[in-house]
Amino acid sequence: AGILYQKLGIFDDLPDLVGYRFYRKMCLGDILPLRYAKWAKLKKLFKAMDFVFNFFWLPFITKTQVDFTIEKAIPSEINFNDCNTFNVPTGFKRAKQEFEWIENYPWIKQVSEKSPESMKYHFSSEELQFESEFIKLTQHIDNVGFLKYNLRNGHLKIPYVLFSTLNAPLVSKSISTLITQKDASYITLFLPSEIIKNLRFRYLYKKPIKRYFKITKELAQKLQDTHQLAIFDGDGDAVFT
Numbered sequence: 001a002g003i004l005y006q007k008l009g010i011f012d013d014l015p016d017l018v019g020y021r022f023y024r025k026m027c028l029g030d031i032l033p034l035r036y037a038k039w040a041k042l043k044k045l046f047k048a049m050d051f052v053f054n055f056f057w058l059p060f061i062t063k064t065q066v067d068f069t070i071e072k073a074i075p076s077e078i079n080f081n082d083c084n085t086f087n088v089p090t091g092f093k094r095a096k097q098e099f100e101w102i103e104n105y106p107w108i109k110q111v112s113e114k115s116p117e118s119m120k121y122h123f124s125s126e127e128l129q130f131e132s133e134f135i136k137l138t139q140h141i142d143n144v145g146f147l148k149y150n151l152r153n154g155h156l157k158i159p160y161v162l163f164s165t166l167n168a169p170l171v172s173k174s175i176s177t178l179i180t181q182k183d184a185s186y187i188t189l190f191l192p193s194e195i196i197k198n199l200r201f202r203y204l205y206k207k208p209i210k211r212y213f214k215i216t217k218e219l220a221q222k223l224q225d226t227h228q229l230a231i232f233d234g235d236g237d238a239v240f241t
Helices: 002-008 028-035 037-062 096-104 165-181 217-223 236-240
Strands: 011-013 018-022 071-072 131-141 142-152 155-163 186-189 205-211 214-216
Touching: 002 011, 011 165, 011 217, 028 037, 071 165, 096 131, 142 165, 155 165, 214 217
Parallel strands: 155 186
Antiparallel strands: 011 214, 018 186, 018 205, 071 131, 131 142, 142 155
C-alpha cells in the first residue's frame, strides 16, 4: 500500500509514530499462526508450550498498587481540545459527539462462538474476547487523566490517552494496574516517553515498533506545520479495530 500511495503523488509523510510492544506472557500460539501461515497446523503445540511456561511464570507477575481508582468514563466528560495533552496541536477535533460515536458503534463485537463466515477472514468483526471502554483515572477527588483501552484476545492497546504532564507518573501506574487487572498477554503502546519510562509491570520481552501515517498534500498545506501534530494510536482507520 505504501508504494501505491507514493506513486499517486498526492500524499506526504507524517512523522512516524514510535511505540513499544511488551510481551507479558508467552503467547506463541496466538501470534505465530497469524503471522506465518505455515505454523497454523502447530497452533495446539504452541498453545501447550505457552501453558506450561506461563504456569511457572505467572506467579512472578505482581499487581501494581495505586492510591487512585479506575472507573468507566462518560464520553461527554472527555475533550481533547480542552486539556493539555502534548502541548502541541493534535489536528483532530474530538469532543462529546466523536467519542460517543466511537463508543456506541464498535467495529468488533464479542461472541461466545465465531460464525463460519468470520472464521474465513483475518479481518473479522467477531472475536471471542473484545473489550473497549473509556476510563477515568481519579486520585482522591481529582481527575488525573482519561484513556481508552481495547482488549482483543489478550492483546491490549490504548488508542487515546489524555493527561497533563504533571500527572504522567500517576497515569503510568494506572496503565500498569489496568494491564495486570485485565491480565493482558501482550501490550502495544504508542505513548509519550514520560509514560513509558514509569510503567511498572513485569514482562518477558519488549521491542520498539513504528506506525506510519500519510496525509494528503492539500490537507498538509492547510495545517501548515504537520511535524507538530500529535498522532495517537487510534487516529485514522484504526479507530474501528
